[in-house]
Amino acid sequence: MNAAVPASLLSRRSLLRAAGLAGAAAMIPLTGCASPSGPQNGVTTLRFMQNKPEVVAYFNQVIKDFEALNPDIHVVQDFNEGNFVPGLVRNDPPDVVTRGFAQATADFVRKGIFADLSDLPVAAGIDPKMQELISSWGQYNGNEVSALPFSLAAAGVIYNRDIFEAQGVAVPTTWSGFVAACETFKAAGIAPIYGTYKDTWTLAQGMFDYVSGGSLDVADFFTRINARGARISKDAAESFSNNFGPALPKMLQLASYAQNGAASKNYADGNAAFAKGQAAMYLQGPWALSQLVSANKNIRLGSFPLPVTDNAEETKARVNVDMALSITRNTPNMAAAQRFVNYLLEPSVVNTFNEKNAAFSPLKDAPAVSNPQISGLGDSVKEGRYYQGAATYFPPSVPLNNYIQSFVYGKNGEQFLSALDDEWRRVAERTAV
Amino acid sequence: MTVSTRPEPITGAAAPTGVTPGFRKNRKSNREGFKVNWWLTALMLVASLTVLLPLYFTVAMALKSPDQIGTGTGLAWPNPMNWENFAAAYVATNFPRAFMSTAFVTVLSVLGSLACSSLVAYAIARNWNHTFFRGSFVYLLSAMFIPFPVIILPLIKQTALLGLDNPAGVVFLHVLGGISFNTLLYIAFVRSIPVELEESARMDGATTWQVFRRIIFPLLAPMNATVGIFAFLGSWNDFLLPQMMIADPALQTLPVVQMLFQGEFNTNYSLAFASYLMAMAPTLVVYILAQRWVLSGVMRGAVK
Numbered sequence A: 001m002n003a004a005v006p007a008s009l010l011s012r013r014s015l016l017r018a019a020g021l022a023g024a025a026a027m028i029p030l031t032g033c034a035s036p037s038g039p040q041n042g043v044t045t046l047r048f049m050q051n052k053p054e055v056v057a058y059f060n061q062v063i064k065d066f067e068a069l070n071p072d073i074h075v076v077q078d079f080n081e082g083n084f085v086p087g088l089v090r091n092d093p094p095d096v097v098t099r100g101f102a103q104a105t106a107d108f109v110r111k112g113i114f115a116d117l118s119d120l121p122v123a124a125g126i127d128p129k130m131q132e133l134i135s136s137w138g139q140y141n142g143n144e145v146s147a148l149p150f151s152l153a154a155a156g157v158i159y160n161r162d163i164f165e166a167q168g169v170a171v172p173t174t175w176s177g178f179v180a181a182c183e184t185f186k187a188a189g190i191a192p193i194y195g196t197y198k199d200t201w202t203l204a205q206g207m208f209d210y211v212s213g214g215s216l217d218v219a220d221f222f223t224r225i226n227a228r229g230a231r232i233s234k235d236a237a238e239s240f241s242n243n244f245g246p247a248l249p250k251m252l253q254l255a256s257y258a259q260n261g262a263a264s265k266n267y268a269d270g271n272a273a274f275a276k277g278q279a280a281m282y283l284q285g286p287w288a289l290s291q292l293v294s295a296n297k298n299i300r301l302g303s304f305p306l307p308v309t310d311n312a313e314e315t316k317a318r319v320n321v322d323m324a325l326s327i328t329r330n331t332p333n334m335a336a337a338q339r340f341v342n343y344l345l346e347p348s349v350v351n352t353f354n355e356k357n358a359a360f361s362p363l364k365d366a367p368a369v370s371n372p373q374i375s376g377l378g379d380s381v382k383e384g385r386y387y388q389g390a391a392t393y394f395p396p397s398v399p400l401n402n403y404i405q406s407f408v409y410g411k412n413g414e415q416f417l418s419a420l421d422d423e424w425r426r427v428a429e430r431t432a433v
Numbered sequence B: 001m002t003v004s005t006r007p008e009p010i011t012g013a014a015a016p017t018g019v020t021p022g023f024r025k026n027r028k029s030n031r032e033g034f035k036v037n038w039w040l041t042a043l044m045l046v047a048s049l050t051v052l053l054p055l056y057f058t059v060a061m062a063l064k065s066p067d068q069i070g071t072g073t074g075l076a077w078p079n080p081m082n083w084e085n086f087a088a089a090y091v092a093t094n095f096p097r098a099f100m101s102t103a104f105v106t107v108l109s110v111l112g113s114l115a116c117s118s119l120v121a122y123a124i125a126r127n128w129n130h131t132f133f134r135g136s137f138v139y140l141l142s143a144m145f146i147p148f149p150v151i152i153l154p155l156i157k158q159t160a161l162l163g164l165d166n167p168a169g170v171v172f173l174h175v176l177g178g179i180s181f182n183t184l185l186y187i188a189f190v191r192s193i194p195v196e197l198e199e200s201a202r203m204d205g206a207t208t209w210q211v212f213r214r215i216i217f218p219l220l221a222p223m224n225a226t227v228g229i230f231a232f233l234g235s236w237n238d239f240l241l242p243q244m245m246i247a248d249p250a251l252q253t254l255p256v257v258q259m260l261f262q263g264e265f266n267t268n269y270s271l272a273f274a275s276y277l278m279a280m281a282p283t284l285v286v287y288i289l290a291q292r293w294v295l296s297g298v299m300r301g302a303v304k
Helices: A004-033 A053-069 A081-089 A103-110 A121-125 A128-135 A161-166 A175-187 A200-215 A218-228 A245-256 A267-275 A287-295 A334-344 A347-356 A375-382 A400-410 A413-431 B008-019 B021-032 B038-062 B084-092 B095-126 B131-145 B148-161 B167-191 B195-203 B208-219 B221-236 B240-245 B254-261 B269-303
Strands: A044-049 A073-078 A096-101 A148-155 A157-160 A191-194 A279-282 A301-304 A317-327 A386-388
Touching: A044 A081, A044 A334, A053 A073, A053 A334, A053 A347, A053 B254, A073 A334, A081 A096, A081 B148, A081 B240, A096 A103, A096 A334, A121 A334, A128 A148, A128 A317, A148 A200, A148 A347, A148 A375, A157 A161, A157 A287, A161 A301, A175 A191, A175 A279, A191 A267, A200 A245, A200 A267, A200 A317, A200 A400, A218 A386, A245 A400, A245 A413, A267 A279, A267 A287, A287 A301, A301 A375, A317 A334, A317 A375, A334 A347, A400 A413, B038 B269, B084 B095, B084 B254, B084 B269, B095 B131, B095 B167, B095 B208, B095 B221, B095 B254, B095 B269, B131 B167, B148 B167, B148 B240, B167 B221, B167 B240, B195 B208, B208 B221, B221 B269, B240 B254, B254 B269
Parallel strands: A044 A073, A044 A096, A191 A279, A317 A386
Antiparallel strands: A096 A317, A148 A317, A157 A279, A157 A301
C-alpha cells in the first residue's frame, strides 16, 4: 500500500495541473465571445427565442436574409425555451418570441407580458379566423393583439395511401364511411388504426380531441363551463357529463379498431410500426410526418379530418397554433423587433416556412397547400372548419390524459365524465378569484 | 455507474499485490486455495450488462441512419455505419464552443468544490467543541433538505442582479450547492486523521494554513477523488441550472445545447446519440483515470 502513495500523489498533481491549464484555456475564449445586448456601433442586437428546435437551421437562413436587408440589426436565435421564464424573472426577456399558443402562453398574455401588435402592417394580412384562435384565450386589456399566428398545425387521420389503394378504399367523408373502411381493413387482416396508448397524450390529442371536436362546439363549451366557475356538477347544463356523453361510444369504437397490444406501445413505437405499413391509419398530427418519412423514405402518406358525423359538411380538423409571434412589452429594441416580425410575416417567408414544415400559413391569401401529406386537410382549414383540441383547454393540474387512458381501458364513460366534472370543480374552487 | 464498479475492488486488490515481490509467496498460497465462485461471477457478468448494454445501444444508435433505427430489435449493429452523424452533430451543436463552456463550468466547479468544502470541513472538524462550528455544520447540512427547484427563481433573480447570469454564476452555485454534501463526506474523513500528525507539524513551526496545505489536504486524497468525481459528474451533466441561468445562448453548455435534437414530438435519435457520445467521452476518460482513487479510498476506510 505504502508504495502506491507517492505514485498516486504524483499523478494527482499532474492531473490537477492539467485541469488548471484546461480551466485557464477555457476562460480565454469565453471572455472573448460574450455578446453584449443593445445597440453597438449602430447595430441593434435582437434576441429571438423560438420554440421548435427542429427548425433552427431554417431560421438561421431566415435571419441571414433579414440581416442582409437590415444591416443595422443583428438577430441572435435561441431555442432554449426553458429560459423564457427566467428571462422574465431577470427582467431581461428575449425581444421576439414564438410560442405554441394555448393555455400556458395565454397566461402570459393575460398578464401583459407581450406588446400590442395590432398596429403592425402585417397584422391586417392575417386570416381573422386564425387570429380568433389566439384571442379566444383572452386578450390583455380586452382588445390587444399580443400574438400573431405564424404556423398552424392541422391534425387529422394520417393514412397509408398504398394500403388504401390496395384495398380499394376511398378517403371516408362520413362516420359510417369511416367505420366501413375500418371493417374492410379488418377483414383483410390489416390493423385499421395504430394505437399508442402507453403515451397517454396520444389518446388525448387523438381520439378524445377528434371525437369531441367533431361532435360538439368545443370553444363554446369551455366558454360556458368557465363562466359557470366552481358551481359545476354532474347535473349542470354545462357539465362534461351532459355534453361529452354522446361522443364516448365513438371513442370506444375507434379503440376497438386499434391493433392488438396498443396498450403497450408508445409514440416512438407507433411511428416505427406505422412507417413499416403495419396499420392503415394513425390518429396523429403533422408532427409525426417527418418521423414517419425518416423511418421509411418511400412511404406515401395522406391526411384527412376524422368525420365524426354522417354529414360530410360538418367534418372539422383539429388545429393548434404551433408558433405564434410576440414581442415582449418592455423590450428596449421595439422598432427593430417590429421590423423583424414584419419580415417574418412577409408571404415569402411565412408561406415558405409552412409549406416546408407540413403546416398551414396564417395569411389570408396564402396559396393552397401542395404537400400531398396534408393537402387532405386543406379544405377544412381554408373554410374555417376547425377547432382547438378539447384537451388543450384543461388546466395542467387535471390529469386528463390518465383519465382518458383509464376510460379507454375500463370503458366506464359515466365514471370518466363525472371524474372530469369533479376535477374541474376542484380546480375552479382553488383558482376562484 | 458507481454501483456497477463495486465488484472491481476484488480484482483490483489482487493486481497490485502481485507487483510487490514480497507478497508473491503469499499470493501463490492464495491461488492454491483459490476457488472461482461461479455464481458470483455470473451475477457480476449480468450486473455489468446494466452498464454495457446501454453503452452498446448508445454507440450503435450513434452510427445508424434514420431508416436503420426503426428496423429490427435495435440490437443489430448498423451496416453500413454512418460516421457522418458525428460530423453533423458536431456542426449542429457548435460543439467546440459548447464544449469549452461546459469544460469551464466543470473544471472550476471541481476545483472550487475541492477547495471550499475541504477548508470548511477542516475548520469544522477541528473545532468540534465550539458550539458555533457545530451549529454551522448543522446549518450546512440543513441545506440538503431544500429541494433545488423551490429556490431556483429567487436564485435567478439574485444572480442576475449580481451579473452572474452566465457560466460563472453556474460555477458559483455548483460550488455552493455542493458544500453541504461534500463537507459531510470530508468531515468524517478529517476526523479519522490523527491530530498527532498536525501537532508534530506545529512543533516544526507550521502555521494552520501550512498544516492544512502540507498535511491535511494531501491526506484527504481519496476523499478529494470522491468529491471531485461527484462534482465533475454533477456539473458536467447538469441541465436545469445552466438552462435557466445562462442568458446568452452562445455560452450555453452541452446538455442544454443537445436539446436541439429533441423536439416536442420528434427526436433525431442518431444525431442525438452521436452528440451524447461525444459529450460522454470526457466523463468516461475522467472516470477511468480517477476510479483508482475512489477505490483506494474505499479500502482505506475499510481498514480503519
